[in-house]
Amino acid sequence: MTIIxxxxxxxxxxxxxxxxxxxxxxxxxxxxxxxVRNLWVMGMMLVTAAVAFILAYRVLATGPVLYVFGAAAxxxxxxxxxxxxxxxxxxxxxxxxxxxxxxxxxVGISVLLYSLSxxxxxxxxxGYYTLFFLMIAGVFGMVSTGxxxxxFVFLEILSLASAGMIAYRIDGGLAVEAALKYFxxxxxxxxxxxxxxxxxxxxxxxxxxxxxxxxxxxxxLDKIALVLLVAALAMKCGAVxxxxxxxxxxxxxxxxxxxxxxVASQASLYGLFRVVFTxxxxxxxxxxxxxxxxxxxxxxxxxxxxxxxPQKDIKRLMAYHAVSQTGYMLLGVGVGLAVLGNTTLxxxxxxxxxxxxxxHIFNHAMYKGLLFLTAGAIFYRIGTRDLNKMGxxxxxxxxxxxxxxxxxxxxxxxxxxxxxxxxxxxxxxxYLFNPLLAIIAMVVSILTLASFVKVFHSVFMGPKLPEYAxxxxxxxxxxxxxxxxxxxxxxxxxxxxxxxxILVAPAAHALAxxxxxxxxxxxxx
Amino acid sequence: xxxIAPLLTGYGLWAPVAWLVAFVAAVIIVxxxxxxxxxxxxxxxxxxxxYLSGNVEPEKGAVHIRASNLYWGFLxxxxxxxxxxxxxxxxxxxxxxxxFVAVTALVLVIVGVLx
Numbered sequence: 144m145t146i147i148x149x150x151x152x153x154x155x156x157x158x159x160x161x162x163x164x165x166x167x168x169x170x171x172x173x174x175x176x177x178x179v180r181n182l183w184v185m186g187m188m189l190v191t192a193a194v195a196f197i198l199a200y201r202v203l204a205t206g207p208v209l210y211v212f213g214a215a216a217x218x219x220x221x222x223x224x225x226x227x228x229x230x231x232x233x234x235x236x237x238x239x240x241x242x243x244x245x246x247x248x249x250v251g252i253s254v255l256l257y258s259l260s261x262x263x264x265x266x267x268x269x270g271y272y273t274l275f276f277l278m279i280a281g282v283f284g285m286v287s288t289g290x291x292x293x294x295f296v297f298l299e300i301l302s303l304a305s306a307g308m309i310a311y312r313i314d315g316g317l318a319v320e321a322a323l324k325y326f327x328x329x330x331x332x333x334x335x336x337x338x339x340x341x342x343x344x345x346x347x348x349x350x351x352x353x354x355x356x357x358x359x360x361x362x363x364l365d366k367i368a369l370v371l372l373v374a375a376l377a378m379k380c381g382a383v384x385x386x387x388x389x390x391x392x393x394x395x396x397x398x399x400x401x402x403x404x405x406v407a408s409q410a411s412l413y414g415l416f417r418v419v420f421t422x423x424x425x426x427x428x429x430x431x432x433x434x435x436x437x438x439x440x441x442x443x444x445x446x447x448x449x450x451x452x453p454q455k456d457i458k459r460l461m462a463y464h465a466v467s468q469t470g471y472m473l474l475g476v477g478v479g480l481a482v483l484g485n486t487t488l489x490x491x492x493x494x495x496x497x498x499x500x501x502x503h504i505f506n507h508a509m510y511k512g513l514l515f516l517t518a519g520a521i522f523y524r525i526g527t528r529d530l531n532k533m534g535x536x537x538x539x540x541x542x543x544x545x546x547x548x549x550x551x552x553x554x555x556x557x558x559x560x561x562x563x564x565x566x567x568x569x570x571x572x573x574y575l576f577n578p579l580l581a582i583i584a585m586v587v588s589i590l591t592l593a594s595f596v597k598v599f600h601s602v603f604m605g606p607k608l609p610e611y612a613x614x615x616x617x618x619x620x621x622x623x624x625x626x627x628x629x630x631x632x633x634x635x636x637x638x639x640x641x642x643x644x645i646l647v648a649p650a651a652h653a654l655a656x657x658x659x660x661x662x663x664x665x666x667x668x
Numbered sequence: 669x670x671x672i673a674p675l676l677t678g679y680g681l682w683a684p685v686a687w688l689v690a691f692v693a694a695v696i697i698v699x700x701x702x703x704x705x706x707x708x709x710x711x712x713x714x715x716x717x718x719y720l721s722g723n724v725e726p727e728k729g730a731v732h733i734r735a736s737n738l739y740w741g742f743l744x745x746x747x748x749x750x751x752x753x754x755x756x757x758x759x760x761x762x763x764x765x766x767x768f769v770a771v772t773a774l775v776l777v778i779v780g781v782l783x
Contacts, residue, residue, distance in 0.1 A: 324761050331768060363780070370779050374772035385771055387757060387764040428783030435775055450753065453743055455735055495678035530735035535728070559684040559691075564675055571679040597738045605732035637684050640673040 154198035155210035155234040158244065158283045159297075161191045166276035173269035181259055184272045188255045191279060192248035199241035203649060207663040209289075210234040220664055229351040235289030235664055238649035242501065243286035243413050245646070246508045249631065250406045251279050257516055257624030258399040260617075261523055271311060277304035278403060285410045289664055291340050292350045294414065298336060298379075302329035305407055309396040321395035325388045332375035339368035339375075352421060353664035356657055361426045369427065372418045373435065379411030382473060383442040386466045390450075393462035394528070398519020399624075401458065402512035405465060409504050412469065416476055416654055424657040425484045433481025436473050441580065443470030444587040451594050456528045457518045460598060461511070464554060467587060468507045474584060475500025475569045478576045483655065492575040497651045498643060499568030505646070506561040506635060510553035513628040517547040520617035520625070521602060530601040537603030539614045544603045546625040551599060553632045555592035561632050564639035 150157060165187035173180040202208050211220050212232040220229045236244070255275070262271055281301025288294050306329065310322035342365070344350055347358040359365065378385035389408075393401045419432055447467025454460035479497030482488035520543045521536065522528055537544045553560035556567075566588060574581035616622070635642050653660070674683035709715055718725055725731075743750060 324764060327761060328764055328768065331765065335772070366779050366783065367776065370772060370776040374768070374775055378768055384767055387767065390757075391759065428779075431779060431783040435778060446753065449746070449749070450757070452739055453750065453754075492678055534732040534734070558682075559687055564682065564684070567675070567682055568677050571677040575679065593739070593742075597735060600733070600738065601735035606728040608729050608732065609727075610729070637688065638671055639675040639682070639684065641669055641671055643675065644669070 150194060150197060151201065153210070154194050154201065155208060155236050155287055156212070157194045158191065158198060158287060159280050161187060161194060162276040162280040162283065165191070166273045166280065169273045169276065170269040173272075177268070180269065180272070184255060184276070185259070187276070188251055188279075191283075192252050195244040195248035195283070198236060199245050202236050202238055202241040203645065207235060207237040207653070207660070209663060210236070228349055229354055229664065232293050233289040233351060233664060234287045235353065235660070236287050237660060237663065238646075238653040239413070239417070239501075239651075240286045240653075242505070242646055242650035243410065244283060246409065246505055247279065247282045247286070247406055249627070250403060250508055250512050253512065253516070253624045253627045254399045254403045255624075256627070257402075257519070257621050258397075260620040261399050261519055262397060265312070267311075271308070274304045274307045274311075275400075275403070277301075278308065278407060281305075282406055282410045286413050289352050290350055291343065291352055291355065294352075295333065295336050295340055298411075298414070299333055301407055301410065302326070302333065302379075305329075305392075305400075305404060308400040309392045309404075311397055311400065312395070314395060318395040321388075321391040325392045328378060328388050332378050335371040335375035339371040342368040351664065352417070353661045356422045356424070357661045357665060359423060359426045361423065365423075366427075369418070369423060369432070373415060373432070376411045376415035376418065377439055377473075380408045380415065381443070381466045381469050382439040383446040383466060383470070386443065386447070389466055390459045390462040393465060393515075394456055394458040398458065398515050398522060401462075401519075402515040405511050405515070406508055408465070408469070409508060412472060412504065419480055420483075420654045421657055421660050429483040430481050433477050433479075433483070436477030436480060437580065440470040440473030440475075440477050441583055443467060443473060444584060445470075448587050448590045448594065452590065452597070455530050457521065457530055457533075457598060457602070458515070458528050460530070460594065461514055461518060464514075464591060464594065465507075465511055467591065468503070468511060468554065470587070471566065471569055471584065472500045472503050472507070474573060474580060475503060478573050478580075479651075479655070482576065488576075489655075492572040494651060494655070495568055496572035496576065497655065498647050499565050499572055501650050501654070502568060502639075502643060502647045503562075503565035505642075506553065506565045506632070509628050509631045509635070510550045510560070510562055513546060513550040513625055513632060514554065516621070516625045516628065517543050517550060520621050523617060523621070524614050525611055530598065533602045534605040534611075535603070535607040536611060536614065538607040539611070540603070540616050542622050543617050543625070546622075546629045547599065547603070549629045549632055551592075551595035553636065555595055556588040557592065559633075559636045561635035561639070564636055568643075 172183045209220060214231055220233055221227060262268060277300055281297050281304060284297030285294055306322045306326040309325055310319045312318045343355045346364060347355050349355050381389040393404060396404060444467050447463050447470060451460045451463035454463060475496045479493045482493035553562035556562045570581050570584055672685045674681040
């Protein structure tokens with residue numbers, strides 16, 4: 144067996160094993176020198192990303208990939224003596240999981256490259272990179288696992304590592320306070336998830352997602368489990384009115400971390416979609432649950448953007464916009480869920496709404512990550528996040544300004560950037576479902592543009608201020624990190640249909656096709 | 669795979685490459701119009717100094733409109749809305765927890781009763 148064959152066969156396990164290996168060895172390697180440590184973390188990130196791309200390619204080319212831990216082959220998912228229950232931990236990587244893997248890999252590379260400069264002036268970088276790789280492992284694990292208890296474990300790894308990263312700068316105790324809020328809310332959310340898993344296990348004797356889905360009866364207990372999971376994962380992805388931790392955590396974390404926290408939140412969004420589509424699907428009342436998600440989406444869009452406008456802290460403002468953009472994803476996928484039981488409506492607009500929502504996950508990770516990185520570059524050079532103290536930076540930070548413009552135009556849904564493509568899909572499909580929802584979504588985009596015009600003017604426009612006379616452009620690694628995301632924002636905006644055909648439509652199909660998911664595991668595919 | 673295929677939205681389509689071509693054509697026309705303008709501007713001369721009706725130019729920091737001065741009218745027009753919304757964001761952890769539990773209970777009632 145060549146090393147390529149080994150990677151190809153074991154990619155799902157390596158996706159989690161490599162970042163864990165990188166994380167735990169980082170403190171040791173950091174003792175050698177900072178240069179060796181930087182080479183180590185960058186090398187490990189590139190290897191992890193390569194594995195993620197290989198796995199995604201395999202999934203998109205051949206269908207769902209099953210990886211059974213402790214078994215010689217994937218077709219041994221159900222041991223002969225287990226009573227028909229898949230008792231081993233199984234990773235089930237379908238097109239939706241592959242879609243999330245690609246997002247995590249791209250943002251991971253950009254953020255790590257950026258961090259090499261942005262965090263270079265800080266101490267305890269071994270701890271920083273260890274926690275960063277634990278976050279990477281947490282996200283990859285959450286989106287790849289087919290075992291619900293395993294999902295909980297990776298959710299906890301991600302939450303603990305994220306809390307550590309939010310508190311990383313301490314910042315007079317403010318960052319620690321933000322991390323504490325995130326940590327306690329996450330713990331309560333995790334208890335909800337664990338309680339729901341207990342309900343499933345008590346009823347169905349199974350922890351495997353496919354097995355639970357196959358046996359789902361939608362009893363009262365299942366309804367309670369559904370609500371606990373929806374509430375916990377909606378809170379983790381920052382949906383209004385469970386969003387309160389996001390401005391605190393996003394603003395106090397280092398900007399590189401904030402860019403990755405966006406992906407972490409999206410992993411919870413993935414979990415939410417996995418629960419409602421793969422576990423419950425049409426066994427539940429899709430209209431009711433769909434509307435619950437739509438209402439979360441509309442509230443997130445409106446409250447997020449209106450709370451962003453009066454903000455004076457650039458990262459807090461962007462955090463509220465992250466909440467607002469999550470609303471678009473919830474709206475699109477919520478509409479797809481609401482009409483899931485109706486084949487005519489699903490084919491008329493429901494599936495397109497789902498595709499729009501899923502495409503927006505990708506686009507949001509790119510442009511919001513980019514915007515947080517530009518905010519970090521500004522903070523790196525002038526040492527403040529206060530918009531009232533900024534001005535005239537366009538004279539000296541030209542590349543950062545261009546990257547900011549690309550991100551701002553994309554988030555506002557201005558053509559030809561990627562945000563426009565996914566928002567157009569959401570507007571048009573949601574309009575057919577309920578015109579008022581589409582109008583709200585468009586108004587929110589206009590307000591988003593208005594908000595970013597304010598930021599652009601406050602930060603970059605105006606005369607060169609005396610206090611920032613010596614300010615220089617951001618360092619090259621930070622510019623490259625931003626440049627990668629900016630290039631994707633432009634490319635995905637200019638060529639959206641191939642992206643939809645190759646990545647988004649298969650992901651939406653995988654999410655909606657409960658029978659296919661169950662068959663891929665229990666059929667031993 | 670058709671790289672420049674327009675995005676099909678199920679209701680219409682969006683052709684970003686065609687849009688880009690039209691945008692570039694418009695930029696070229698604007699540039700040509702601009703080139704026909706006055707060309708006597710000289711960098712680094714008096715022409716670069718702002719003219720404020722004969723008044724002395726204020727300090728650079730004083731002429732920049734800061735973030736808090738923007739959208740004042742918008743915020744005033746929606747004062748009633750913001751008077752409710754902003755205080756809800758208390759920053760107090762116990763409030764966050766109450767919201768979390770209360771929303772969970774509300775969703776449980778909705779899902780329990782309606783489905």
